Amino acid sequence: MATIAEVAKRAGVSSSTVSYVISGKRSISAATRTRVEAAIRDLGYHPNAGARALAGKRSYIVALVVPLHTDVYVPIMMEIAIAVTMAARQHGYDVLLITNDEGPDGVRRVAASGLADGVILMDVTLDDDRVPVLRATGVHAALIGVPDDPAGLACVDHDFAAAGALCADHLADLGHRDVAFIGYSSQVYRRHPGYAERALAGFRDRAAARDLRFLHRPCDGTYEGTAGAVARVFADRPETTGFVVQNEGALGHLLSVLRSTGRTVPEDASVIALCPPALAEEYSPRLTGVSGPAGELGTLAVELMMRRIKGDTTDGVLLLDPVLTARESTGPAPLPR
Numbered sequence: 272m273a274t275i276a277e278v279a280k281r282a283g284v285s286s287s288t289v290s291y292v293i294s295g296k297r298s299i300s301a302a303t304r305t306r307v308e309a310a311i312r313d314l315g316y317h318p319n320a321g322a323r324a325l326a327g328k329r330s331y332i333v334a335l336v337v338p339l340h341t342d343v344y345v346p347i348m349m350e351i352a353i354a355v356t357m358a359a360r361q362h363g364y365d366v367l368l369i370t371n372d373e374g375p376d377g378v379r380r381v382a383a384s385g386l387a388d389g390v391i392l393m394d395v396t397l398d399d400d401r402v403p404v405l406r407a408t409g410v411h412a413a414l415i416g417v418p419d420d421p422a423g424l425a426c427v428d429h430d431f432a433a434a435g436a437l438c439a440d441h442l443a444d445l446g447h448r449d450v451a452f453i454g455y456s457s458q459v460y461r462r463h464p465g466y467a468e469r470a471l472a473g474f475r476d477r478a479a480a481r482d483l484r485f486l487h488r489p490c491d492g493t494y495e496g497t498a499g500a501v502a503r504v505f506a507d508r509p510e511t512t513g514f515v516v517q518n519e520g521a522l523g524h525l526l527s528v529l530r531s532t533g534r535t536v537p538e539d540a541s542v543i544a545l546c547p548p549a550l551a552e553e554y555s556p557r558l559t560g561v562s563g564p565a566g567e568l569g570t571l572a573v574e575l576m577m578r579r580i581k582g583d584t585t586d587g588v589l590l591l592d593p594v595l596t597a598r599e600s601t602g603p604a605p606l607p608r
Contacts, residue, residue: 273314281310293363333359333576334367334387336377336401338394342459342492344519347547347565348393351415354569355391362577364388375404382408389576391415395426397463413575415568416465417588425575427589429563431466434593435473435515437561438543441595442513443481446604447541450483450513451504453521456491470517470545484508492520494527501528512604517545526554537602548596556599563591 279286284303291297292307299307310316335355338348356366367387369377371394378401381387388411392401395416405412406423414426442450452474454460455467471487478485486508488500500521504511514529516522522544526536534540536556544551544558551560571589578585 273316275316278307278310278314278316281314282306329388329580330385331364332367332387333364333573334369334381334390336369336371336373336390336392336394339370339372340394340459340462342456343394344546346550350565351393351569354566355573358570358573362573364573375401378404378410379408382410388580389413391572391576395428395465397465397468411576411579413572413579415572417590418465421586421588423586425579425586427568427571427575428465428591429568430590430593431469432473432476433590434545434561434563435470435475436477437593437595438515438545439474439477439481439483439485441543441559441597441601442515442541443478443483445513445541445601447513448483448604449508449511450478450485450515451508451511452485452487453490453497453500453514453516453518453525454487455489455518456496457489458491460489467517474515486511490518490521492518492524494524497521497524498528501525501532505532510607512540513601514540514542515545516542519546519550522546522550522558523554536600539605541601541604543595543601551596551598554600559596559598559601561593561595563593567591 275286275289279289282289284307288299288303289307292299292304335352337352359366369381373380378390381390382404390405390410390412392412393415395414395418397419399418402418402424412424414424415428417426417428418424452471454471459467475485486504488503490496490500514525516525525542529536529540536542542558544560546560546562547565548560548562551558568591
């Protein structure tokens with residue numbers, strides 16, 4: 272394993288200069304920094320975390336609090352976690368995974384122990400009980416998600432309200448007037464996750480502005496649950512021709528249920544999915560979808576965290592714009608039956 276002296280020799284500088292480049296404690300010229308960083312890469316040098324912590328009073332570890340709910344869509348969570356890990360390594364940091372079942376106590380433990388220089392929270396709810404701990408302990412934090420009161424916090428998230436509005440506009444522009452929103456299970460809504468409640472609110476507000484009649488039906492994502500939700504929609508509003516689905520587990524089941532009722536997509540019923548593009552492409556017909564870059568959330572959260580660690584305590588909420596991609600599952604509203 273390469274030593275700091277070997278890096279210094281390769282770069283033609285002193286060992287202290289290499290330390291300053293790694294720690295960022297002193298201003299180093301761009302040319303010297305470039306030589307040192309090249310030597311670090313060439314030799315595969317990895318600074319000792321314990322030594323760095325003693326010298327700089329930092330652990331060079333970021334704690335990432337990941338959700339363990341059975342209702343979360345794992346591929347998205349993994350994409351975010353991988354992005355956090357890769358971005359942290361660019362700053363010389365390692366990532367410690369903590370499960371969100373520890374709740375406020377887990378955040379309090381990290382803050383009190385100095386185990387990590389900061390905390391990144393995922394799966395933030397509107398009334399998240401971890402937020403008061405962040406404020407009380409003063410631990411550096413970045414949130415992937417936005418609570419009801421984000422004052423003093425650094426948050427990044429998709430603009431789920433705008434995503435819901437895009438869905439309503441798309442169906443209205445196609446001439447649909449009776450539409451349904453198939454959401455997550457009632458258990459999810461009881462947790463008040465921002466992604467679920469804000470998407471529904473954005474859809475509801477824009478639907479009202481566009482004179483759409485809509486129904487919201489929670490769904491557990493199973494075939495039986497999806498079939499029950501669709502049956503309730505048609506029982507209450509037989510002329511429904513547009514469906515917005517924010518429940519990854521229900522997408523395939525919804526298409527099957529619509530076929531079983533004699534409805535063809537998109538000739539008789541249009542379907543929009545709030546889901547990643549790769550998932551929307553898996554179905555036949557391919558689903559019109561609204562999405563955003565999940566990995567970018569992780570990268571931006573790390574950048575917010577690094578600013579906090581370096582002394583920039585500016586708070587704020589950064590929302591990423593959603594994109595609607597029209598595919599084969601949406602079309603003009605059919606003539607009344």
